[in-house]
Amino acid sequence: MQIRLLDLLNQIDEAIENEEQSRALQLILNNWYNLPDAAPLRERTAMVLATVGRKREAVEVYSRVARHYANAGFPTRALAAIKQMQNLNPSSTQLLDHFTTLYSVRSPFLERGLEQSNIPEPASNLETELSEDSDLDDLFEEAIERATDPDGTAERPGSLPALPLLSLLPPKALRRLLDFLEYEIYAESQPVVSPDDATEDRDLFWAVSADLYVKEEDSRVLIPPGTLLGVSAFRSQPGAAVHTVISQKGSECLRLSRDNVEKLTEEFPDLPNRLSTLYRHALTERLFRRHPMFAELGEAAVNDLPPHLIGLKLTDGTRLLRQGKVSPGLYIILDGQAHIVHDGDDGEVELDTLKPGDMLGEVGLVDPRPTIASAITEGPGHVLFCPRDAFLEFAEEHPSVAEFADRRAQRRIDQVQNAITDGDLVDAD
Secondary structure (H helix, E strand, O other), X not given: OOOOHHHXXXXXXXXXXXXXXXXXXXXXXXXXXXXXXXXXXXXXXXXXXXXXXXXXXXXHHHHHHHHHHHHHOOHHHHHHHHHHHHHHOOOOOHHHHHHHHHHOOOOOOEOOOXXXXXXXXXXXXXXXXXXXXXXXXXXXXXXXXXXXXXXXXXXXXXXEOOOOOXXXXXXXXXXXXXXXXXXEEOOOOOEEEOOOOOHHHOOEEEEOOOOOEEEEOOEXXXXXXXXXXXXXXXXXXXXXXXXXXXXXXXXEEEEEOHXXXXXXXXXXXXXXXXXXXHHHHHHHHHHHHHOHHHOOOOHHHHHHOXXXXXXXXXXXXXXXXXXXXOOOEEEEEEEEEEEEEEEEOXXXXXXXXXXXXXXXXXXXXXXXXXXXXXXXXXXXXXXXXEEHHHHHHHHXXXXXXXXXXXXXXXXXXXXHHXXXXXXXXXXXX
């Protein structure tokens, strides 16, 4: 019968949950050689062993699974296995030390741009038919023999993907953070991150399994394993989550609670800065992949723009645009906010408030006349700035960008002029 790997693992998990050890072990053994990577079945073998009290053997299997996942480039899966192993043997720390060596910012194994992939799907049909006369002791013996056999496991690390936040940390800080990390399994349709969550109560989550999703209209967008969720709550000016991330039955995450973030910050005061930096990087990447200005560009063209951008750290009250002056270039707000204000005969009128992800200055890129409003930051923040000449050069090579900027500029001019008129009418009343 042709079924997905996830469906098979869910069937095994249900058998373990129902204490049907024979069924679980048969599903494991019948499909062992059908998988390109049997690590998920090794992990399920450890789970069965743990449920029947065979702790020593379960720890041995979890250790082999975790080392394989870490060396093979599945860092969140490795941490999930390590945390399950530590539930059985809390004093074991060797694998956390090994993970720290592989995935800290100083690791020689990390390859920039490499992403954590899914466990490969089977190339052939998976077997779900079971035998009624299988001896349970024989099944345990065979499963343990296969699960502890090093054949098919990665004994040495190759090129490894960086893990958001964790791979930005030096070894000491990463090793300490791993002590606070918790492994959790979620029920079906349970919100993991939601815009309704109070910002001050939000935690950080790393997706372990490939079955978390965001609902977009009538479709589901799956969250890749290794994705960091909840980071917007830890930027310099905390904000709400953009989407609701929902679990399927058995979805797995690694969680770092807000309380533990605060404890780590006491030990490593630079942690909030790293979180803010990570958020800005994530927002920048999302902008270049999803913003309509760049929607018609290919991958190579999108990658051509970031080298022209300058990251600026701003203080409260910084004037990005000055009324009566020509715009110096394009700004993209990463965190913080800016107010668009017009200084008229009857005083200052606020026309708009721009937030993270918004752009400004584009009017002056296609219309060289002086701006008719100023842009002033509120509170500290960060922006990406593209100087006029660099943007015009990029737009000349990519006409769709120039066309978008032109349309956007005209809308902004109309919006500002209408707002000024409305403000004058309000003052007259």
